[in-house]
Amino acid sequence: MKRQNDKKHNPWLALTIGNSRLHWAKFSGAKLVEAWDTEHLGAGDERLASGEWKKLPLYIASVIPSETLFWQNFPNVKIVNRDQIPLKGIYSSLGIDRALAVLGGGVTSGWPILVIDGGTALTLTGADEQRQLIGGAIFPGLKLQIKSLAQGTAALPEIPLPDRLPDRWALDTKSAIQSGIIYTVLSGIANYMQAWWREFPQGQVVLTGGDRTLLFNYLETLFPDLAKKTKVDPNLIFWGIRNLVITH
Ligand SMILES: Nc1ncnc2c1ncn2[C@@H]1O[C@H](COP(=O)(O)OP(=O)(O)OP(=O)(O)O)[C@@H](O)[C@H]1O
Ligand SMILES: CC(C)(CO)[C@@H](O)C(=O)NCCC(=O)O
Numbered sequence: 001m002k003r004q005n006d007k008k009h010n011p012w013l014a015l016t017i018g019n020s021r022l023h024w025a026k027f028s029g030a031k032l033v034e035a036w037d038t039e040h041l042g043a044g045d046e047r048l049a050s051g052e053w054k055k056l057p058l059y060i061a062s063v064i065p066s067e068t069l070f071w072q073n074f075p076n077v078k079i080v081n082r083d084q085i086p087l088k089g090i091y092s093s094l095g096i097d098r099a100l101a102v103l104g105g106g107v108t109s110g111w112p113i114l115v116i117d118g119g120t121a122l123t124l125t126g127a128d129e130q131r132q133l134i135g136g137a138i139f140p141g142l143k144l145q146i147k148s149l150a151q152g153t154a155a156l157p158e159i160p161l162p163d164r165l166p167d168r169w170a171l172d173t174k175s176a177i178q179s180g181i182i183y184t185v186l187s188g189i190a191n192y193m194q195a196w197w198r199e200f201p202q203g204q205v206v207l208t209g210g211d212r213t214l215l216f217n218y219l220e221t222l223f224p225d226l227a228k229k230t231k232v233d234p235n236l237i238f239w240g241i242r243n244l245v246i247t248h
């Protein structure tokens with residue numbers, strides 16, 4: 001990938017295409033100036049479609065191949081691929097978002113690094129001090145669990161999630177769904193964290209993705225000792241892309 005010189009403060013854009021929405025960042029050299037999310041419109045981001053932004057270098061990391069094709073028509077697009085990621089042991093179908101988030105977490109927080117991405121899918125991805133992929137796990141994210149219950153049953157409604165940890169023992173349907181999803185997801189995550197720190201006592205753990213704040217709030221109440229050692233950073237994938245783009 002063509003690198004650009006950090007010192008010039010050249011503007012550039014990063015776009016992450018996730019399963020629920022698009023995540024954008026505007027950089028000036030190595031500095032993240034602004035980050036924002038948009039829906040999957042098909043028509044693209046309005047700010048990009050008009051004006052001088054259209055000419056900026058746009059680095060795209062996508063987990064949806066059909067969407068990548070659409071953006072390829074823009075004038076200065078560079079697609080980020082798995083083989084550009086400086087990590088060892090990447091498998092051929094590993095999500096580019098997971099590879100970039102673990103790289104971005106490692107270069108900002110240090111190695112070994114475990115990234116927990118609370119997105120459409122909830123993923124865990126670890127890499128060791130040698131930047132070797134340890135592996136991870138994938139399961140349905142919070143919203144997807146709620147949706148799948150509502151879609152697969154007659155009586156269960158699609159409910160919102162509370163900002164704070166609810167009671168474990170629920171006496172109505174809404175609270176029962178909230179409890180079931182939140183307590184099982186959090187004990188699952190805690191179990192992975194404990195296994196991670198047994199193997200890598202000096203390892204980092206960073207939470208990212210659209211559900212990071214909710215997950216961290218629940219974690220703080222249920223597992224305060226684990227929460228104390230856990231960082232939250234919404235921009236891991238962008239730090240990963242920056243690491244590929246900027247010469248140090
Ligand atoms: N405005 C929003 N739109 C969609 N999801 C949101 C929003 N705000 C918070 N979320 C939460 O974010 C989660 C989706 O996370 P994120 O936006 O990181 O996913 P994504 O873009 O689809 O990425 P990926 O495909 O990599 O999981 C959902 O579970 C949802 O609860
Ligand atoms: C798991 C998701 C959907 C998370 O966004 C994405 O990283 C993906 O499509 N991954 C491919 C499968 C894998 O990472 O093993």
Ligand SMILES: [K+]
Pocket residue numbers: 018097117118119120121209
């Ligand atoms: K994600």
